Amino acid sequence: MTTGRSMEQPIGLAVIGAGRIGSTRARVASAYPASRVVAVVDVHVDRAVELANDVGAELSTDDVRRAVSCAGVDAVLVATPEHTHTEPVLAALAAGKPVMCDTPMALNAADAAMMERASEQSGTPLLFAYTQRFQRQYQVAKENVQRGALGRILGGTVRVYNSRAQAFQILKRCPQVTPVVDVLTYWIDMVCWMMEGNPVREVYARGQGEVFRGAGYDADDLVWAVLTFTDGAVVSAGIAYALPEQYPTLGQSPRLELIGTHGALILEDERRNYFMYSESGVLHGYVPNHSLKAAYLASSSYGDWAQGVFWGPLADETRAFVDFVRTGRAITIPRAKEARRTLEVTLAIEQSARTGQVVRLPLANAG
Structure with a gap:
């Protein structure tokens, strides 16, 4: 896919979540000539403000919908806690913005299926950061x-x-x-x-x-x-x-x-x-x-900071997502369907360990 921007223009990103992973991705993206951070979102606004100042973002807020609709935002990175992925992902997809979200996709099969359907219905790419x-x-x-x-x-x-x-x-x-x-x-x-x-x-x-x-x-x-x-x-x-x-x-x-x-x-x-x-x-x-x-x-x-630069797979993955948004070239970051199937396997492992029974896939309640 491509955004319609010229190749000379950097991809504008909204970063949802200003914790350890979100701030690292934001700093990697802001140092990459092909991208810039336009908006930073966090439920703790002071964190959003601090990170936005560090990476030169124009907007810091606790309002996800405002950020994903912001002029200049072409794509969205979701790096919120594991149980809070669904809302920002759905908001970004509703705004027509490609998304890369951290793993796991969700904590239950129903939320995962909802996100997958939203991506399919909107025709907007939804990828999940299996960084390894x-x-x-x-x-x-x-x-x-x-x-x-x-x-x-x-x-x-x-x-x-x-x-x-x-x-x-x-x-x-x-x-x-x-x-x-x-x-x-x-x-x-x-x-x-x-x-x-x-x-x-x-x-x-x-x-x-x-x-x-x-x-x-x-x-x-x-x-x-x-x-x-x-x-x-x-x-x-x-x-x-x-x-x-x-x-x-x-x-x-x-x-x-x-x-x-x-x-x-x-x-x-x-x-x-x-x-x-x-x-x-x-x-x-x-x-x-x-x-x-x-x-x-x-x-x-996921990597290490050394000599002022972040080295490792998280940095490579973040830049690969930016390149995907710019060019549409094939990428090894899993799409929603793949991520949902992986989630189902882990949920089945938990269910089997809890019940002592064999669990067959796909799960009956997978949505």
């Missing part, structure tokens, strides 16, 4: 899977670990969410992307834990699931997000394996080869006022 796709190793892996290097994929495994320090940041922001729906979703997306055209049809899961429930959150510390795909391929998927606070990762610590009839793919992405120890502490970019004496550098899931 912008790690180079996964792009190269996808290229090789696509060309048939593994043959038919028979199955595999994917898992992601992290410390409870980061998990509690997520749960404090959105107590309704779980590590499965909020984080394992990235790796369900990754496996489903590698297995494109072969959707998950059945889920069986088990969960266990006491750390999060002991703190008042209805979430398992650890969940493992078996996913059966349409052609019979079997993948185990697991998450453990309650490791001790001093566990040395600064973000998601994943491993992906796929086994095919002609080959195997193993991607270990814990960054253990980038190690730092400091008596004064290594700062954690996601958890305020938290530091580690030992840490795997570059293990932040």
Whole structure:
């Protein structure tokens, strides 16, 4: 798609949400010659004002509809808490503005279906930020899977670990969410992307834990699931997000394996080869006022600020969205239909872990 602007004119963005991710995307976009931030929205207006001043935006407000309708806004970035995606997405689509929203798509299938329908009916692109796709190793892996290097994929495994320090940041922001729906979703997306055209049809899961429930959150510390795909391929998927606070990762610590009839793919992405120890502490970019004496550098899931520049997949993804709006060229950021299917898999994992029953997809209440 294209906006009708000349290629010399930067794409005007409205950024909805001035927290950690929204402010990072805004700063990346404002530093990119192909885009500028026109409006910043946050329920805390002082945050919106501060970020707008930092990135040179003309408008700071708590009114989403005002921002997405603002003259000069061509596209919208939604970076609000997980349970608040639906309203700003629908407002942007109603205004005819392409949207990239952070994950998860929603916390229930009905809201996800509503957003997907709104995108289809308006003819306006709705994309979801599965940022890990912008790690180079996964792009190269996808290229090789696509060309048939593994043959038919028979199955595999994917898992992601992290410390409870980061998990509690997520749960404090959105107590309704779980590590499965909020984080394992990235790796369900990754496996489903590698297995494109072969959707998950059945889920069986088990969960266990006491750390999060002991703190008042209805979430398992650890969940493992078996996913059966349409052609019979079997993948185990697991998450453990309650490791001790001093566990040395600064973000998601994943491993992906796929086994095919002609080959195997193993991607270990814990960054253990980038190690730092400091008596004064290594700062954690996601958890305020938290530091580690030992840490795997570059293990932040979305990237790092260094030398005044943000490096990593979130920056690449943000710029790719801008380029998509400008040129309409093909992009690996998932559309609404793909994101909804991924959400359904994570909801099925939660349902199976809760009930002890096999859950078949698509979900009966998926809208």
